[in-house]
Amino acid sequence: MKEKNPWHTPVTIIITVIGVIAIVALVTVAVLQNRPVPQKYKYGIVLDAGSSHTALYIYQWRAEKDNNTGRVEQTHSCKVKGKGISSYASEPWRAGESLTLCMQEAEKRVPHKRHHETPLYLGATAGMRLLNMENSSASDRVFQAVERALQKFPFSYQGARILSGQEEGAFGWVTVNYLDDRLTQGLETTGALDLGGASTQISFVSDNYDGSESPSNSVTFRLYGNDYNLYTHSFLCYGKDQVLRMALAQQTQSGPGAILDPCFHPGYMETKNYSVLYDSPCVSDRKPQGAPSIFNHTGNGNFRQCQEVVKRVFNFSSCKYSRCSFNGVFQPLLQGPFGAFSAYYFVMNFLNLTDTSIPLESVMEKLTRYCATPWEKIKLQHPNVKLNYLAEYCFSGTYILTLLTEGYNFTSESYSSIKFIKKINGSDAGWTLGYMLNLTNMIPAEAPDSPPLPHAGYVSIVTIIAFLLFVLVILSLRPLWPRCSKQPHII
Ligand SMILES: Nc1nc2c(ncn2[C@@H]2O[C@H](COP(=O)(O)OP(=O)(O)OP(=O)(O)O)[C@@H](O)[C@H]2O)c(=O)[nH]1
Numbered sequence: 001m002k003e004k005n006p007w008h009t010p011v012t013i014i015i016t017v018i019g020v021i022a023i024v025a026l027v028t029v030a031v032l033q034n035r036p037v038p039q040k041y042k043y044g045i046v047l048d049a050g051s052s053h054t055a056l057y058i059y060q061w062r063a064e065k066d067n068n069t070g071r072v073e074q075t076h077s078c079k080v081k082g083k084g085i086s087s088y089a090s091e092p093w094r095a096g097e098s099l100t101l102c103m104q105e106a107e108k109r110v111p112h113k114r115h116h117e118t119p120l121y122l123g124a125t126a127g128m129r130l131l132n133m134e135n136s137s138a139s140d141r142v143f144q145a146v147e148r149a150l151q152k153f154p155f156s157y158q159g160a161r162i163l164s165g166q167e168e169g170a171f172g173w174v175t176v177n178y179l180d181d182r183l184t185q186g187l188e189t190t191g192a193l194d195l196g197g198a199s200t201q202i203s204f205v206s207d208n209y210d211g212s213e214s215p216s217n218s219v220t221f222r223l224y225g226n227d228y229n230l231y232t233h234s235f236l237c238y239g240k241d242q243v244l245r246m247a248l249a250q251q252t253q254s255g256p257g258a259i260l261d262p263c264f265h266p267g268y269m270e271t272k273n274y275s276v277l278y279d280s281p282c283v284s285d286r287k288p289q290g291a292p293s294i295f296n297h298t299g300n301g302n303f304r305q306c307q308e309v310v311k312r313v314f315n316f317s318s319c320k321y322s323r324c325s326f327n328g329v330f331q332p333l334l335q336g337p338f339g340a341f342s343a344y345y346f347v348m349n350f351l352n353l354t355d356t357s358i359p360l361e362s363v364m365e366k367l368t369r370y371c372a373t374p375w376e377k378i379k380l381q382h383p384n385v386k387l388n389y390l391a392e393y394c395f396s397g398t399y400i401l402t403l404l405t406e407g408y409n410f411t412s413e414s415y416s417s418i419k420f421i422k423k424i425n426g427s428d429a430g431w432t433l434g435y436m437l438n439l440t441n442m443i444p445a446e447a448p449d450s451p452p453l454p455h456a457g458y459v460s461i462v463t464i465i466a467f468l469l470f471v472l473v474i475l476s477l478r479p480l481w482p483r484c485s486k487q488p489h490i491i
């Protein structure tokens with residue numbers, strides 16, 4: 001009689017089928033659930049409406065990261081043609097219109113499918129702060145025009161507003177330290193120095209400063225599980241364009257009609273308009289009565305004298321705190337490395353002075369020689385540089401060195417801890433990234449839990465478990481296997 005093959009019993013078949021289905025299901029679910037989504041990005045747009053011009057920045061980050069905690073990077077920037085939005089006070093619609101080209105570019109750069117979910121922010125700084133002080137309804141009209149223009153685009157418009165000086169300083173600091181990856185690691189932070197056209201900011205963490213001496217200069221953050229006590233101050237009117245106005249205004253006091261200016265090259269001569277010079281709340285109170293409408297602005301290129309002129313725009317006479325920078329503003333002891341960006345970089349880069357290992361004395365000697373170079377020679381040496389920028393580098397370089405050493409109290413030694421930077425890891429240094437990270441809650445207060453197992457590791461573990469299960473099923477079926485059909489050899 002033929003022996004019955006137990007392999008074919010219904011119980012065995014059912015066990016085998018269930019085992020195989022379970023293994024296949026386990027592997028499939030594991031692989032599908034934890035699979036990385038194909039490279040999809042989310043986007044955010046920030047418009048930096050500065051006093052001198054507006055710039056648009058597009059940021060992107062991986063969409064699959066939990067709570068948007070993925071690394072954010074700048075993918076594109078667009079410089080708006082023309083001046084800052086505050087200069088359109090008398091024809092506000094042009095402020096809105098000026099943004100169109102950059103916004104159209106953003107429409108092309110951000111994938112169509114993401115347009116509606118892409119937040120769009122506009123932050124205005126010192127130019128609009130000044131306009132708002134001078135004429136708040138004109139500032140409102142500029143914002144209305146800008147808002148109308150931005151709402152025409154398909155992005156998720158989140159509003160336009162003036163940042164406080166404190167926000168501007170603090171978000172610049174966040175950007176620099178985020179891009180340097182200092183926050184997640186809890187490393188020593190970098191201070192931030194931002195020089196704009198109408199204001200300048202200094203922000204740094206100081207260990208012996210708890211914020212109590214001057215609370216308005218204090219910002220506290222909890223980021224990735226670390227607490228930061230930040231000192232920050234924004235000096236309105238101490239951006240380089242407004243300081244130039246203040247320096248000129250001061251020099252006109254000594255006699256209207258002509259200025260012989262040590263901050264401009266020998267041979268430089270321009271006829272300028274008093275009403276343009278005094279058209280700013282930073283200088284309007286100094287306008288001489290009955291002055292002629294124009295003046296001759298002539299250069300004589302002398303760094304030391306220029307430094308004396310620049311020093312006079314600072315007030316060092318009173319300080320009600322334990323220590324001050326200038327104008328009676330509290331400043332704790334400088335601490336740590338610093339990143340200096342925007343006009344600090346434009347100017348020092350042009351002057352070939354970004355290398356801060358060069359002793360400060362040599363930097364000043366170089367600037368002395370540069371300022372003394374005749375204007376005609378400077379123009380020949382830099383035929384492609386815009387003349388209005390070119391004319392001002394001697395003044396701007398002198399202002400930067402004076403602000404750092406006399407204003408903020410950098411010494412020959414601490415000067416070498418400053419790095420003049422434009423970008424960090426591909427993204428521009430400035431307040432915009434920090435602003436967006438804050439508004440989109442992309443920097444958690446607490447450090448994320450230990451990072452989840454990477455996809456490859458997860459798949460490997462599931463595969464090993466599945467394989468072991470499979471072996472177990474096979475082994476459990478072993479007693480039911482058919483006996484070996486081979487008969488023992490009989491010799
Ligand atoms: N040399 C040079 N100067 C520049 C350049 N771009 C801007 N500037 C000048 O540098 C100064 C600072 O520029 P920004 O940092 O853009 O200033 P802003 O943001 O408009 O001004 P705030 O509102 O005060 O921050 C202004 O005087 C600008 O005219 C550049 O590419 N080269």
Ligand SMILES: [Ca+2]
Pocket residue numbers: 050051125195196197342
């Ligand atoms: Ca700025």
